[in-house]
Amino acid sequence: AQTVTQSQPEMSVQEAETVTLSCTYDTSESDYYLFWYKQPPSRQMILVIRQEAYKQQNATENRFSVNFQKAAKSFSLKISDSQLGDAAMYFCAYRTIGGSQGNLIFGKGTKLSVKP
Amino acid sequence: EAQVTQNPRYLITVTGKKLTVTCSQNMNHEYMSWYRQDPGLGLRQIYYSMNVEVTDKGDVPEGYKVSRKEKRNFPLILESPSPNQTSLYFCASRRGGHEQFFGPGTRLTVL
Numbered sequence: 627a628q629t630v631t632q633s634q635p636e637m638s639v640q641e642a643e644t645v646t647l648s649c650t651y652d653t654s655e656s657d658y659y660l661f662w663y664k665q666p667p668s669r670q671m672i673l674v675i676r677q678e679a680y681k682q683q684n685a686t687e688n689r690f691s692v693n694f695q696k697a698a699k700s701f702s703l704k705i706s707d708s709q710l711g712d713a714a715m716y717f718c719a720y721r722t723i724g725g726s727q728g729n730l731i732f733g734k735g736t737k738l739s740v741k742p
Numbered sequence: 743e744a745q746v747t748q749n750p751r752y753l754i755t756v757t758g759k760k761l762t763v764t765c766s767q768n769m770n771h772e773y774m775s776w777y778r779q780d781p782g783l784g785l786r787q788i789y790y791s792m793n794v795e796v797t798d799k800g801d802v803p804e805g806y807k808v809s810r811k812e813k814r815n816f817p818l819i820l821e822s823p824s825p826n827q828t829s830l831y832f833c834a835s836r837r838g839g840h841e842q843f844f845g846p847g848t849r850l851t852v853l
């Protein structure tokens with residue numbers, strides 16, 4: 627069974643600085659999707675970034691980028707120029723491609739605080 | 743506006759009183775899912791549906807039922823709620839391999 631591990635329950639970053647959130651996963655599949663979701667205090671789940679495992683190039687979305695290491699099964703999220711609005715819970719998630727599974731498997735989350 | 747809606751957003755109930763949380767999406771998505779979120783555990787899938795009349799268990803299905811009679815709706819039914827079902831519930835939908843859209847969440851408290 628696939629698992630997703632976020633080893634940092636809480637992280638803190640100074641405004642305008644850079645922070646990296648860690649995520650590792652375990653799977654025997656060769657093709658899959660990986661995601662980072664943001665959950666602000668409003669509780670809404672917001673997709674931050676997505677990576678297809680068959681793509682070697684790391685995904686980027688403005689200030690957000692990932693370091694995808696397929697062999698190491700690692701998928702970290704880097705937030706550059708951190709802003710107060712980045713304060714939230716961040717969840718790493720995995721999903722198999724194809725088949726009947728629509729299941730997103732989530733890590734337990736990392737709570738990010740941003741200090742002014 | 744493309745969205746997933748859930749109702750109610752907040753519910754306080756008592757043990758054993760049947761309840762239904764509705765979920766509706768306006769994007770013609772085939773896949774719909776229910777998740778529960780508990781502190782320190784992340785989100786865990788309860789049930790999912792690949793299409794109308796096709797549903798299957800997720801990781802934590804005990805105590806829940808679902809139905810998918812129409813493509814847009816995917817209600818979550820708690821026949822006899824218990825306090826350990828106090829949680830934050832999310833409905834989600836997607837089309838094929840694309841992005842999953844989440845509803846706003848339903849905060850359920852079972853006394």
